[in-house]
């Protein structure tokens with residue numbers, strides 16, 4: 001059990017045959033709503049609301065200019081691959097997570113060009129406005145009746161809604177024919193990850209802890225970084241994953257993935273599932289040990305936005321230091337995690353994590 005994925009197994013059950021039927025039924029229901037959702041995303045009609053700036057004040061208007069189809073097309077690589085991240089107000093503020101994220105691409109080794117293929121999917125108005133200032137491919141994912149603008153506290157109902165909304169959104173991207181790398185904005189990109197993806201996998205995902213074997217189902221995946229190829233297997237898998245949350249109410253997408261990753265339904269659909277090595281795709285849970293090989297570092301196993309920012313800044317400094325004198329990599333290495341540690345977690349759990357005024361409460365992982 002990792003600190004980022006509370007285990008609720010005592011309250012949940014593995015899907016048996018009737019349960020699986022329910023899942024399939026739910027998947028069918030989900031498909032029936034696709035058209036409805038397509039409209040909601042502004043995919044076919046541009047029905048979502050986007051800001052038009054009028055004298056500096058955002059006003060809301062129907063707009064086709066920022067429809068998902070257009071944004072993905074503009075950002076796509078020649079092979080229909082895009083890089084996606086999601087952003088809310090708390091992470092979009094100046095000197096917050098998004099600035100560090102974009103900086104990592106600029107100071108990474110040959111990673112700057114990847115920014116041309118990055119789409120920032122904002123979950124609220126402020127995040128969209130900030131995206132328009134700092135980046136060229138912005139998409140506004142509007143969810144009626146839900147306010148995602150504040151720091152979403154880990155495992156609260158809004159947090160869960162946001163996570164499941166994200167799964168649903170990523171499925172629609174696959175259905176539009178795009179492969180994607182999904183990256184949380186607290187993943188720092190230091191090298192091009194593409195040479196390290198498995199050529200034959202439909203769905204490959206980074207890990208909090210890597211067992212050493214890329215197809216070992218016991219690996220502990222982290223949904224904050226994954227590469228998914230668009231095909232019928234991956235689309236069916238996303239439908240199954242989303243539908244499975246009905247079976248495990250109150251669970252996070254990552255925990256549901258842990259429940260279903262060895263489901264016979266997935267083996268039977270023929271999905272090629274691989275786990276990514278922390279040597280290349282590390283994090284604070286299990287840092288990449290070799291700065292000559294690292295591609296990405298994720299601020300996982302970290303609670304609280306301030307701790308996260310503190311350690312991410314040190315991470316970027318360590319990288320710059322390494323670049324200025326590569327031979328010192330063995331001596332230097334990472335100085336993090338510091339505030340993102342299990343000790344800080346013990347401090348945090350004494351506070352009320354559901355209280356949004358509690359500055360030490362857990363936030364987005």
Ligand SMILES: *[C@@H]1O[C@H](CO)[C@@H](O)[C@H](O)[C@H]1NC(C)=O
Pocket residue numbers: 217218262264
């Ligand atoms: C996965 O499922 C297979 C067959 O359904 C089973 O033999 C195996 O032990 C399971 N592995 C894990 C790690 O649960």
Ligand SMILES: *[C@@H]1O[C@H](CO)[C@@H](O)[C@H](O)[C@H]1NC(C)=O
Pocket residue numbers: 306307310339
């Ligand atoms: C980081 O940890 C140190 C030592 O525990 C503490 O003094 C400092 O306030 C922390 N900083 C942040 C931003 O949490």
